[in-house]
Amino acid sequence: MEDFNIRKEEGETGGRYVTVVDGHEAEMTYSRAGTSRIIIDHTDVPKELGGRGVGVALVRRAVEDARAAGIKIIPICPFAKAQIEKHKEWQDILA
Numbered sequence: 622m623e624d625f626n627i628r629k630e631e632g633e634t635g636g637r638y639v640t641v642v643d644g645h646e647a648e649m650t651y652s653r654a655g656t657s658r659i660i661i662d663h664t665d666v667p668k669e670l671g672g673r674g675v676g677v678a679l680v681r682r683a684v685e686d687a688r689a690a691g692i693k694i695i696p697i698c699p700f701a702k703a704q705i706e707k708h709k710e711w712q713d714i715l716a
Contacts, residue, residue, distance in 0.1 A: 625678045629686065635659070638679045645669045649679040649701065658693045658716050659683075661701040680704045680711075687714045
């Protein structure tokens with residue numbers, strides 16, 4: 622799997638994880654649910670980046686950040702939810 626340069630952008634009520642690969646932007650957005658949870662609500666990977674693991678890398682980064690911050694994730698985005706279900710080692714961060 623490629624190593625993508627993913628940055629986290631935060632606002633008052635949420636934020637996003639974003640990466641640009643070969644000129645195409647992929648993102649995963651989230652909202653804060655109090656101080657101890659985030660809700661991943663959308664993942665968008667352009668078709669030009671399909672099959673390269675970009676979406677999985679975005680979810681992995683959110684999981685790593687959640688662990689480091691001691692918060693839990695509520696994945697309402699179908700892609701993020703499926704990836705967390707697929708990776709048993711990530712399920713400790715589920716709210």
